[in-house]
Amino acid sequence: MRRRMRGTAVAAIALTSLMVVSACAKDSGGGTTPAASGSGCEFSAPPTAPATSSTSAATDKKVDGSALKIGLAYDIGGRGDASFNDLAAAGFDKAIKDMGVKKENTRELSAAPNEDESAKQTRLRQLASEGFNPIVGVGFAYTESLKVVAPEFPNVQFGLVDSAVDGVANVTPLVFAEQEGAFLAGVVAAYQSKKCHVGFVGGVDIPLIQKFEAGYVQGARTAAPKVSVDKKYITPAGDFTGFQDPPKGQEAAKGLIDKGADVVYPAAGASGIGVFAAVKEAGVLAIGCDADQYNQPALAPNRDVIVASSLKRVDVAVYDFFHAAAANDLASLPKIFDLKSNGMGYATSGGKIDAKLQGILEGYKAQIIEGKIKVAAAV
Secondary structure: OOOOOEHHHHHHOOOOOOOOOOOOOOOOOOOEEOOOOOOOOOEEOOOOOOOOOOOOOEOOOOOOOOOOEEEEEEEEOOOOOOOHHHHHHHHHHHHHHHHOOOHHHEEEEEEOOOOOHHHHHHHHHHHHHOOOEOEEEOOHHHHHHHHHHHHHOOOOOEEEEOOOOOOOOOEEEEOEOHHHHHHHHHHHHHHHOOOOEEEEEEEEOOHHHHHHHHHHHHHHHHHOOOOEEEEEEEEOOOOHHHHOOHHHHHHHHHHHHHOOOOEEEEEOHHHHHHHHHHHHHHOOEEEEOOOOHHHOHHHHHHHHHEEEEEEEOHHHHHHHHHHHHHOOOHHHOOOOEOOOOOOEEEEOOOOOOOHHHHHHHHHHHHHHHOOOOOOOOOO
16 A cells, blocks of 8 residues: 656545544643543644645646547456545546546456456456556556566556566556555544544555554554554455455454444455444544545445545546556656655545644644654554
């Protein structure tokens, strides 16, 4: 789960970088800040919010994509997961609209849980052999397949979300600093917790999801050094059903809540739907992941428990890849989509975060961008 970011994409895609936050602390002038009424944590002295945003954006020229055929190969879950794949779909849709791509010149193909590697190769070959170019593989699961398929189609440009294929010139990595967005989620969790006890649900126990865990733990403990953080992974490495099993997500979240966590953060794809259901049933709080999940239609029944979301702008990366490929300017893409490039961020839809915590979040965000805080990618 980055060079210069395309400002048009950032501004136009619906998942904007709104501010996140919660009721909180009163400055005591010392090394820690006493918790606000209702909170169970003692907080570190928070950083000061910058006077202006520390990110920048450039304006792109319009690109004519009317002659293009563009393809998208989803990870498991596809459209409708209210998370990772839906973001890719949003970037795909925006590219079609903005570049004038004809609907008949677009194709989306989905994956099945724990499918054989040959199925992924077949999917990519189908798109390339039918003349789709450029093509995006959504998720690291396409890494091994692209090692085989991309060299077979040297004139086709492939984008690969969350991974890279070394030595294959026609595969562009679209990778993210997931730990940076998760750090801000951890700050929110600490300030929102009444028990100073928060939880993390990972979909599958793999390095990509461990980056979310690492950032979340570091953010929570930077804000509140004594906060308790519990974790639960739905499935072990190799079993990718953990990204598409809401009942198991609900069970995992319930286990954390039973242990005392009163704010839960899932990095679990469609399984997060079950996490939010468990949170709603228990009367505690949650933080969304990847998308602004408060505004996801699939989560409408439980959205009132979502106080904020960390944003992984897969939509922006997918859009920017198609735009850059159409303009024959792939070198302009950022090497990593992070807070500085607006490739990561946070949202506070729902109005539950106050201006004071929002300022604290902006302060931490600025320190990460400036390099004063280094967010680890592993616990």
